[in-house]
Amino acid sequence: QQPVQSPQAVILREGEDAVINCSSSKALYSVHWYRQKHGEAPVFLMILLKGGEQKGHEKISASFNEKKQQSSLYLTASQLSYSGTYFCGLEIGSGNQFYFGTGTSLTVIP
C-alpha cells in the first residue's frame, strides 16, 4: 500500500533545483506533500485534488498525474531552509485511507 518515492536522498547546493517523485499502485483520490524536520511532526505543504492539477507555493510546486497514479514535487532555486525529509501522502479510494510515501531526504548545502 505504501507509495514509493524517488530519489531516496538528494544533496543540493543552494540555488539548485530538485524533483521528487511519488508513485502509487492504487487509484488516487488526492495527493498531499509534507516536509518533516528531524524530531518534528510533518508540516503540510500543499494538496492536489484533481488529476492534472498543478499547484505552486513560492518556489515549491507539484503536479498530479491521475492516470499514471503519480505526483511530483518541484523545488526550484533551493534554499538552506528546504532541507528535511519530504513525504507524499496519498488518499486512496473515497478518501478515508491515507498513506505516506517512503520519504526523500533532501539536504541543501551552501
Next chain:
Amino acid sequence: GAVVSQHPSRVICKSGTSVKIECRSLDFQATTMFWYRQFPKQSLMLMATSNEGSKATYEQGVEKDKFLINHASLTLSTLTVTSAHPEDSSFYICSARGNGNTQYFGPGTRLTVL
C-alpha cells in the same frame, strides 16, 4: 490555521505499563483522526483511522487490543498503548481532518519504554 495538540510530548515508562496519548483539535471539529507511528529514519506508518463516535479502523498488522483508540468527541481522540514493551518505543503522531481534505498534524509524542 488549524491547530492540533498532543499530550504528552514525551513519555518514558517501564515495560508492562500502559500509556495514554491525547490528540486534540483546538479550533475545529475533527470528523476523522489518524494515528501514525514513526521509527527512526523511516516513514510514518498509518496505524488506524478513527471517526467520531465509531470504532477505529486498524491497519493490517496493528493489534487493536494493544493500541486502543477512542474518538469520543469531535475534538479529542486518545491512543492507549497497553502493556508497553521496548519494541513499542517510537514517535507517535496524530492528525485531524475536518470537513476539508487537509490533515493537520499534532507535534508528536515520543514514547520510550524501558
